[in-house]
Amino acid sequence: MADFGMVDKCSDAALQIRRDIIDMTYATGNTGAHLGGSLSMAEMLSALYVGRLRYNNENTEWEERDRVILSKGHAALALYPAMVQAGILEREQLDEFKKNGSLLSGHPSLNGLRGIEFxxxxxGQGLSLGVGVCLALKRKNNDKSRVFVFMGDGECDEGSVWEAAASASHFGLNRLVAIIDTNGIQYDGETDAVLNMSPMGEKWKSFGWDVIELDGHNVEALIDAYDMKNDKPFVIIAKTVKGKGISYMENNWRFHNSRLSKMQYEQAIEELETIL
Incomplete structure (x- = not known):
């Protein structure tokens, strides 16, 4: 069970991640960013990066480190602030998000940025990458590292996801953890309307995975899930709210990818400051 001190630390980090998401988006001006699906991931990223990630800031090539793959790469807007909370990036670097020449691009890129490996x-590609990384670790007899793949529920429409799921089970990759941000909304609309994949948990079980379904905004539940030991590949189906934390963004598809006016920005900051 996660201790209360760690739960509080991760919860505070999630709130700061949301504040950073709003600040970074507003700073992009007319460019905007993927707000909704980044806000929904704050707790699942803080619970990992602050609570449970095996990473050595003094030795970024440490063989026993965990690997993180943000398959839903458009949520880099949430990933970078989480890395700040873990001490991997410096806070000042967030000011460079999406600027010309910046290493903090709109999607994670192999451009030399500390802490980004993929x-x-x-x-639909991230889980296949995770399978490959896990196979490599297994062949190196590395039973310490885990591979965490963050995905979206709309992303599970992709057939490549299920090819990777079958492969992970076939090869017995019990160090592979998939986390699905199940916020119910994708770019084209509600996920059930675009392509109904329910019941999601039963589908993963049928592919030979261990499955847990939980509240993706419950830090304690997330930490406990990250602590689970499994004999099979493991998927966490995290039920979340798109745009979580900002009243006018919650469950609003218009903020899947959007810019912020001055009034919208100020309202968002005011709402977050009542919690921070």
Whole structure:
């Protein structure tokens, strides 16, 4: 069970991640950013990066480190602030998000940025990458590292996801953890309307995975899930709210990818400051 001190630390980090998401988006001006699906991931990223990630800031090539793959790469807007909370990036670096020449691009890129090991953003590819990384670790007899793959529920429409799921089970990759941000909304609309994949948990079980379904905004539940030991590949189906934390963004598809006016920005900051 996660201790209360760690739960509080991760919860505070999630709130700061949301504040950073709003600040970074507003700073992009007319460019905007992927707000909704980044805000929904704050707790699942803080619970990992602050609570449970095996990473050595003094030795970024440490063989026993965990690997993180942000398959839903458009949520880099949430990933970078989480890395700040873990001490991997410096807070000042967030000011460079999406600027010309910046290492903090709209999707994770292999451009030398500390803590980013995998480029991503082409949906449906991250789990296959995770399978390959796990196979490599297994052949090196590395039973310490885990591979965490963050995905979106809309991303699970992709057939490549299920090819990777079958492969992970076939090869017995019990160090592979998939976390699905199940916020119910994708770019084209509600996920059930675009392509109904329910019941999601039963589908993963049928592919030979261990499955847990939980509240993706419950830090304690997330930490406990990250602590689970499994004999099979493991998927966490995290039920979340798109745009979580900002009243006018919650469950609003218009903020899947959007810019912020001055009034919208000020309202968002005011709402977050009542919690921070």
């Amino acid at each position: 480029a991503s953003g082409s949906l």
